[in-house]
Amino acid sequence: MEVKVAVVQDSPAIFDLENTLEKVEKLTKEAASEGAKLILFPEAFVSSYPKSLKFGTVVGNRTEEGREVxxxxxxxxxxxxxxxxxxxxxxxxxxxIYLVIGVIERDTISNGTLYCTILYFSPAGKLLGKHRKLKPTAGERMVWGEGSGDTLSTFDTSIGKIGGLICWENYMPLARMAMYNKGVEIYLAPTADHRDTWVASMQHIAREGRCFVLSCNQFVKATDYPEDILHLEGIKELPDIVTTGGSVIVSPLGKIIAGPLFNEAGILYATLDLEDIIRSKLEFDVIGHYSRDDVFNFDVPSQPDTVKE
Known part of the structure; x- marks a missing residue:
């Protein structure tokens, strides 16, 4: 089976939920008009990855201005x-279309804890499920809570088994293995990392998991930030281009088939032949003839079963 996919590289309307959703609708319509059946948006697209924001916080001290931000x-x-x-x-x-998008999720009970989350939607308009980032990285720990294993979600859809991890979760070998063990075929890796090394990591994951890998990042300029926070420490020192992108689509043998896209907004497209996954497993199958279950024992007690659409 072949399926056309798209990854979106753009900036949200930072701190503006309604206008960000308008932008999602516009970009989704554009990608769907090109025949894409699966569309991936970056980490924290709704409604921003808070790059360089300090929220008035240092160890042992907070500011009132930071609380307002x-x-x-x-x-x-x-x-x-x-x-x-x-x-x-x-x-x-x-x-x-299948829509997979990074959002900042707010706890429904406390109303004061945020999570970095991926949401999965079906063409029927159903929320299939979500994944919360297990371990926020560095300064992210200041603003996001930790996810749990019960959102290490995968979905068996009409276009293949999909699932994924967020940004540096992809450097957690056991988190990757949790995805592989569910037979993921289209591995989704929304990120905020725009270094050249990220692309190499996506190629490694594709070869390791023998799956297609879709990764996308935001393209953000300093002028995309709201005017009322441009004076803040950390923000006023930003370069003209804050996040350069680096979105990419990789085959199960680690070949780049679209991108990487740097220094501009845009949408990458690729048509995936899912039989390439089977072809790639001739010499290596991480959960099959290369797994050595007689030597290794791997279990994620709280991981949910793959959801059948």
């Missing part, structure tokens, strides 16, 4: 389920 960030986050997820589901259904 935090409030803006929380207000631009989404509850799952909620009005924003209903809107995203409608966008998926309206374009008859």
């Amino acid at each position: 935090w409030l803006k960030y929380v207000k631009s986050s989404v509850q799952v389920p909620g009005p924003a997820t209903d809107r995203l589901a409608s966008i998926a259904a309206g374009n008859s």
